[in-house]
Amino acid sequence: MVPESRQLSISVSVLFLLLLASVWACYAGTCAHRDTLSLRAVRMPTRVRASSESRGGFRVLEWAGKGGFLPQPLLVTTAKTGWREAWKLMVNELAPQSKDGEYVRPMYGFRESIGSEKYPATPGRYQIYTGNPCPWCHRVLLVKALRGIPNDVLPHTALIDDPTKASRGGWVFGESLEMRDPVFNSYDLRELYERCSPDYSGRCTAPLMIDKKTGTIISNESEDIIRMLNEVDFPGVNRSGLNVDLYPPSLRSDIDAMNKWIYSGVNNGVYRCGFATTQVGYDKAIRDVTESLDKLESILSKSRFLLGDKVTEADLRLLPTISRFDAIYHPFFKCTTRWVSSLPNVQGWLQDMYQIPGVKETLDLEQAKRSYYTNLFPLNPSGIVPEGPSVDVLRMLEPPNRGPLDAKDIFFDKAETRAT
Numbered sequence: 001m002v003p004e005s006r007q008l009s010i011s012v013s014v015l016f017l018l019l020l021a022s023v024w025a026c027y028a029g030t031c032a033h034r035d036t037l038s039l040r041a042v043r044m045p046t047r048v049r050a051s052s053e054s055r056g057g058f059r060v061l062e063w064a065g066k067g068g069f070l071p072q073p074l075l076v077t078t079a080k081t082g083w084r085e086a087w088k089l090m091v092n093e094l095a096p097q098s099k100d101g102e103y104v105r106p107m108y109g110f111r112e113s114i115g116s117e118k119y120p121a122t123p124g125r126y127q128i129y130t131g132n133p134c135p136w137c138h139r140v141l142l143v144k145a146l147r148g149i150p151n152d153v154l155p156h157t158a159l160i161d162d163p164t165k166a167s168r169g170g171w172v173f174g175e176s177l178e179m180r181d182p183v184f185n186s187y188d189l190r191e192l193y194e195r196c197s198p199d200y201s202g203r204c205t206a207p208l209m210i211d212k213k214t215g216t217i218i219s220n221e222s223e224d225i226i227r228m229l230n231e232v233d234f235p236g237v238n239r240s241g242l243n244v245d246l247y248p249p250s251l252r253s254d255i256d257a258m259n260k261w262i263y264s265g266v267n268n269g270v271y272r273c274g275f276a277t278t279q280v281g282y283d284k285a286i287r288d289v290t291e292s293l294d295k296l297e298s299i300l301s302k303s304r305f306l307l308g309d310k311v312t313e314a315d316l317r318l319l320p321t322i323s324r325f326d327a328i329y330h331p332f333f334k335c336t337t338r339w340v341s342s343l344p345n346v347q348g349w350l351q352d353m354y355q356i357p358g359v360k361e362t363l364d365l366e367q368a369k370r371s372y373y374t375n376l377f378p379l380n381p382s383g384i385v386p387e388g389p390s391v392d393v394l395r396m397l398e399p400p401n402r403g404p405l406d407a408k409d410i411f412f413d414k415a416e417t418r419a420t
Contacts (some may be wrong), residue, residue: 014373017214021111074235076327080266087277087278087378088101091275091277091378091379092277093144095271095275097233097275097277097281098281100278100280100281100284101276101277101278101280101281101282102276102278102280102281102285102362103268103271103272103274103275103276103281103285104285105268105271107221107356110217110218110219110220110221111200111219111221112198112216112217112218112219113218113219113224113228114126114209114211114218114228114232115228115231115232119211119218121232121233121234121235123150123152123153123154123234123235124153124154124155124356125210125211125212125213126154126155126210126211126212126218127155127156127157127182127183127209127210127212128140128144128154128155128156128157128159128207128208128209128225129156129171129189129192129206129207129208129209129210130156130157130158130159130206130207131158131159131160131161131171132158132161132163132363132364132367132368132371133161133367133368133371133372133375134206134207135267135320135321135324136206136222136320137206137207138319138320138323138359138362138363139207139222139225139226139316139317139320139385140207140222140225140226140229141156141362142226142316142319142320142362143154143225143226143227143313143316144247145231145358145359145361145362146239146244146246146311146316146356146358146359146411147230147237147239147244147246148230148237148238148239148240148244149229149234149237150237152235153234154229154234155182157178157179157181158174158178158179158380159171159172159173159189159206160172160173160174160179161371161375162375163375165188166188166189166190166204167190167202167204168190168193168202168203168204169188169189169204169205170375171188171189171204171205171206172187172189173186173187173188173189176322176338183210183212183215184215188204189204189205189206189208190204192204192210193208193217194212195215196215196216196217197216197217199355200290200347205220207222207225207288208218208220210227221235226313226316226317227313228245228336230245230246230247230313231247233414239407239411240406240408241407241413242407242408242411242413242415243413243414244407244411244412244413244414245411245412245413245414245417245418246311246312246313246316246412247312247313247413247414248417249417249418250417251307251312254307255307255312255313255314256316258306258307259313259314259317261292261295262292262296262314262317262318263317264292265288265289265291265295266286266289266293266296266318266321266322267317267318267320267321268293269285269288269289269292269335270289270321270325270329270333270335271333272284272285272288272289273285273286273289273329273333273334273335274329274332274333274334274335274376274379275333275379280312284332286334286335286336286337289335289337289338290337290338293338293340293343293346294338296318296343296345296346297343297344297346298346300345300346300348300349301345303401304349304352304403305349305352305410306318309409309410310410310411310412311353311356311410311411312412315349315353319350319353319354319359320363321351322340322346322349322350323350323354323363323365324365324369325339325340325369326339326341326389326394327365327368327369327388327389327390327394328368328369328372331386332372332373332376332379332380333379340394341394341395343391347395348400348401348402349396349400349402350396351395351396351397351399351400351402352400352402352403352405354396354397355396355397355399355400355405356405356410357405360391360396360397364392366390369385370385373385373386384412401409
């Protein structure tokens with residue numbers, strides 16, 4: 001649970017924000033009221049009263065403007081400073097920061113792996129939990145789909161993102177049969193974590209893989225989960241007759257090197273932009289995002305996929321961010337120096353990846369956008385969700401004309417890459 005001191009600081013921040021909101025509403029209302037008065041004064045020399053439709057909060061600034069208890073410059077400066085500091089406190093609770101105001105993604109400690117004597121690759125033994133808005137969860141669904149792992153072999157439960165109902169995170173289970181926790185019938189992800197690991201005190205994050213037989217957590221780190229899902233061969237699982245290999249031994253060093261800068265500059269780069277609490281932190285993050293997108297454009301001008309003519313783990317780790325970029329990260333996280341749709345080769349790669357059979361079913365873009373705008377409330381206090389752009393507007397379904405999409409043409413087969 002959240003410590004009492006932290007709960008108190010959050011409560012104080014919220015109350016202070018409410019006070020400042022009323023002050024700011026009065027400031028905005030006063031400005032609009034003054035504009036109305038100036039127009040009416042031209043036509044009506046008689047005394048003018050404020051319209052009953054106008055709302056100006058407590059009209060504190062009107063009192064200040066009439067020589068009241070507090071000068072307007074001091075009042076506005078105090079409100080801006082107080083709002084900013086309260087906002088920083090709330091963002092720090094949502095997203096841990098460095099001393100320079102730059103977002104630092106936390107790491108967690110569940111790092112077991114399936115495919116061992118302790119955790120054999122037994123169909124139906126393990127359960128995965130993911131949430132649609134989350135790009136780290138999206139990675140897991142992509143590997144599961146592209147390797148052709150069905151739900152009866154590796155069951156999957158979709159979580160609902162609702163921080164007003166959840167605790168120690170934002171994920172809860174639904175009421176319908178297919179959205180309930182099939183293992184422990186937990187109410188939210190915190191309850192599931194506590195059943196599997198009673199001593200765990202960190203945030204309850206997704207994706208999450210558990211062992212149903214022992215009731216323990218295997219991993220809550222997407223990097224580990226996607227790697228083990230590629231390495232483990234469940235009996236009888238294949239895609240169009242191929243045993244798909246997304247991490248072939250001959251390309252591992254290249255994949256690892258590409259994953260490293262894509263994570264820093266793109267996957268986590270967009271979050272560093274969105275959660276930055278200082279101009280210095282934001283400037284560094286947006287520079288990394290811009291340079292990384294330009295680098296991707298150059299690479300994809302010479303190659304169909306990131307490391308040649310076949311899909312690898314590097315492509316699947318990039319896709320969740322790029323598929324959300326123009327609709328979510330560009331406007332919401334202020335990643336405004338580039339549009340994916342303005343980078344022809346990155347856009348073509350996105351269309352290519354999105355149209356691989358099984359991929360588009362792994363993401364509901366409209367629901368993901370709605371989640372960001374309504375649940376990350378320190379970044380969007382109004383909760384207003386903007387219109388568009390949709391998958392159609394983003395041209396994700398237009399033919400990319402970059403080559404065939406047959407499995408044998410775009411995937412490595414372990415029969416060849418792991419041949420001894």
